[in-house]
Amino acid sequence: MATLRIYDLRGHVLAVDLGDLLRLMVPRSLQANWTISSVKSSIPGHGWFEATGEGGEQLERLAQQNARLSGSDLAALASNTRQLIWGEFVGSLPADADGKWVTIRAADGTFFEIETDDDTVLSKVKSNFKDVRAEESPIASWPLVPVNESGWLP
Template sequence: MTYIQQGDFEGALDDFSNVIQLSPGEAAAYYWRGLSNEEVGRQPEASADYRQFLSLTQDANARAEIEQKLSQWNVDEPDGANHRSPVPDARHKTHQGQPEEPDQVLDLHGLLIALGERALHSTWFGSGVDCYGEKAAELHAFTDQNKPIEGRDLLHITTGIRQTIEGDFQAFDPGATSPWIFIRAWDGTGFHIETNDPEIKNQLKQHFQAVDNVEGADPPYEGLFIRI
């Protein structure tokens, strides 16, 4: 189990501080360190981490969550953040054909953040990807050859993906022979997800609003669809 799943937030702080030291541009590390600081009562440190996360992330859903939290804490929003709505109902917007506005689209980066530490420590495989963004070539490079990629590396690539139209992704825990999650980008309309971990399913339902249960997954997997 990961530090956060165990409730060991001090351990999580050390872990994500190490990640930040190695990869200071890793937005998700600031998100999870901020959460850990918040859980142990260090609100100023949590605020600083969340503000740094906002300066790095392109994910609209996570931005809305953190902006609302900082607003509740009476913390000034970072420069450039005040044009995005902090209201949770504004999180899920349908893409209106403007690739220059990545924050209007739920995409892989937001999903990986929502999945948490487990996604970062997993090995991922992808195939059949159709996407656009400044890092699209990097994503195609590993999915076209079905190469394994570590979760942190995939997270880094997805910071430069504006939208994933199609593609399949599977994540494996270290040493596992079966994936714990399967993600399929569905024609630019959302993501079909199957997981054998009920906690992951609940976690996604708590993080996103437009989530529907999907029948037909082979047990022990359960399916859901996240609409964008």
């Protein structure tokens, strides 16, 4: 599967959100079923999911259960999410319910990662965003940064 990362900024803030990506992939994104989960950390059993806004709070609860949603339900929650900082969304199409069509990952509010073999999705991402970088492989896990008792890095 190909992996692209989107780093587009507006000011100093990431200029793309989950809703933008889902709209870009219509109609398939609405036809797909989506599994919501956290981004894995380098330490087994740890991961991150963080989103703000009413939709973001609901997505966080769903991520704790690795919940599955329809494309239209995910789009509705994404439209009520102010910012997605961490999270993973795996879409599968009805014709291949056990297969993976596309994975969308938000990483630290810094970039979105798209992993897919769908040439149409890859082409749309490249043509709709300015700072798109091809990666050799997707994020397998994110390094966990240790903190001391006060919550600061040593």
